[in-house]
Amino acid sequence: MNFVETVLASTAAACIALSASHAAHAHGIDDPHEHISPAFQTAIANVPGKTMTAIIVDYKPGGVSQSHRHGQAFVVGYVLQGEIRSKVDGGEERVYYAGESWTEAPGAHHLISENVSKTKPAKLLAIFVADDNDKNLVIWDKK
Numbered sequence: 001m002n003f004v005e006t007v008l009a010s011t012a013a014a015c016i017a018l019s020a021s022h023a024a025h026a027h028g029i030d031d032p033h034e035h036i037s038p039a040f041q042t043a044i045a046n047v048p049g050k051t052m053t054a055i056i057v058d059y060k061p062g063g064v065s066q067s068h069r070h071g072q073a074f075v076v077g078y079v080l081q082g083e084i085r086s087k088v089d090g091g092e093e094r095v096y097y098a099g100e101s102w103t104e105a106p107g108a109h110h111l112i113s114e115n116v117s118k119t120k121p122a123k124l125l126a127i128f129v130a131d132d133n134d135k136n137l138v139i140w141d142k143k
Contacts (some may be wrong), residue, residue, distance in 0.1 A: 036138075039125065043132065051132050055121035059084070059115035059122040067111050067141040071141035074128035075104035079114075082122025 027108035035057060057065065059082070076085065078101040087093040088108050095116055104110060115122040128137050 002092055012068070021110055031129070034059050034065055044129070049128055051134075052125045052127060052129055053137060054125060055137075057113075057124040057126060059124070060116045061120055062115060063122070064114040065110075066143070067109065069107065069109055069139045070104060070128060070142075071130065071139060072106040072139055073137055074106055075108070075129075075132060076127040077102050077104070078125045080096040080123040080125050082120055083116040084122050085112055085114050085116050086110070109120055 035058040037056050037057050037058070041051060041053040042054055044050045059065075077084075077096070079096045079098050081098055083095050083097050085093060085095050085101060086111050088102070088104050093112055094102075113124075130137060
């Protein structure tokens with residue numbers, strides 16, 4: 001398998017895993033608040049046993065994500081568009097603007113993640129660094 005085929009196969013696997021997690025969260029195909037789609041997944045060449053996976057979270061106006069954790073993954077959140085309010089663990093609640101980012105330590109509890117605007121969409125790139133065998137990158141809190 002060449003590099004492109006490997007990346008495509010890995011991305012397809014990530015799509016399936018993330019779609020399953022999101023479907024369980026959304027209790028259906030369309031969530032009225034957010035849409036999660038895969039961006040990429042690749043092994044980290046100089047860190048054996050670790051994979052980098054990225055997803056894009058598209059928030060509708062006023063969209064809110066349910067509180068969640070990311071298992072033992074290290075996470076970077078990067079705002080691509082709009083303004084996103086975030087609160088992780090006991091940290092301060094803060095609004096991040098396009099071009100700003102934050103990190104989440106392994107095991108962190110992401111308590112707030114929402115689009116600040118009630119009239120415009122927002123978009124977030126979430127990048128996970130996790131063990132190769134960690135397929136459950138989003139663990140939604142029970143309602």
